[in-house]
Amino acid sequence: MKDIFDKWRDYSNKKPIKKLRFFDFDETIAYTQSNVRVTPPGSEEITLADQKEFDIYAKKKAKEHGVRGYDPVPGLEKLGYQFDFTDFAAVRSPEENKMITKIIGHIIDANKKDPIRELYVITARRDVAKGPIESYLRELGFSLSDFEDVITLAGASKREKIEEIIAKHTDDSGETTIESIHFFDDSKKNLKDVKQLRQLYPQIKDIQIKHVVKGDILSLENKDA
Numbered sequence: 001m002k003d004i005f006d007k008w009r010d011y012s013n014k015k016p017i018k019k020l021r022f023f024d025f026d027e028t029i030a031y032t033q034s035n036v037r038v039t040p041p042g043s044e045e046i047t048l049a050d051q052k053e054f055d056i057y058a059k060k061k062a063k064e065h066g067v068r069g070y071d072p073v074p075g076l077e078k079l080g081y082q083f084d085f086t087d088f089a090a091v092r093s094p095e096e097n098k099m100i101t102k103i104i105g106h107i108i109d110a111n112k113k114d115p116i117r118e119l120y121v122i123t124a125r126r127d128v129a130k131g132p133i134e135s136y137l138r139e140l141g142f143s144l145s146d147f148e149d150v151i152t153l154a155g156a157s158k159r160e161k162i163e164e165i166i167a168k169h170t171d172d173s174g175e176t177t178i179e180s181i182h183f184f185d186d187s188k189k190n191l192k193d194v195k196q197l198r199q200l201y202p203q204i205k206d207i208q209i210k211h212v213v214k215g216d217i218l219s220l221e222n223k224d225a
Contacts, residue, residue, distance in 0.1 A: 017118050021118070022120045023122070025125065036085060038083055055188070055189050058072045097212070100184060100212065119146060121137070122151045158190050159194045181197065186211070186213065191211055
């Protein structure tokens with residue numbers, strides 16, 4: 001009976017979540033050596049060196065073939081394109097982005113004092129990469145309990161996943177406890193997609209979209225975590 005009471009007391013004393021923090025993995029938390037190999041129908045295999053090259057290639061081919069949707073890969077595969085994402089099943093030769101991990105550390109410290117944040121790693125990698133990413137976070141000195149989740153999307157829309165998380169903190173009347181969202185990513189495609197949250201949720205006044213480039217975080221504002 002005491003255990004039930006203790007659990008109820010912990011739940012009743014739990015503060016509502018007001019801040020969501022999202023960090024991409026590749027080229028954001030760490031710079032990794034991960035290529036995508038593509039074999040077009042009737043052609044030889046080509047290698048795309050990073051997310052930027054892959055986004056440009058996939059967008060170009062999707063336009064050529066009239067493939068629609070946020071993730072063009074399934075449509076291109078139906079046309080005979082073969083994609084090899086083997087490198088993304090592991091964390092290869094990672095180089096820590098200390099600018100980002102420092103920010104993550106500040107968020108974790110702030111949350112220990114005032115637990116009103118949920119911290120996520122959100123990546124376009126497949127499910128098989130979740131374990132290696134979690135292992136690398138531990139190598140960096142983080143505890144997995146400091147993160148709400150490591151989300152693997154297999155190329156799907158990060159904006160749509162964030163909308164699902166906002167819904168989790170929204171009551172039946174449509175009121176959300178979320179007051180602030182910060183999103184860090186290197187992909188212009190993802191940044192543009194997530195930026196739509198500003199129009200979709202005008203009641204959330206603090207939605208910051210951060211473009212991570214090597215050695216910099218564009219338009220970073222030095223506000224509280």
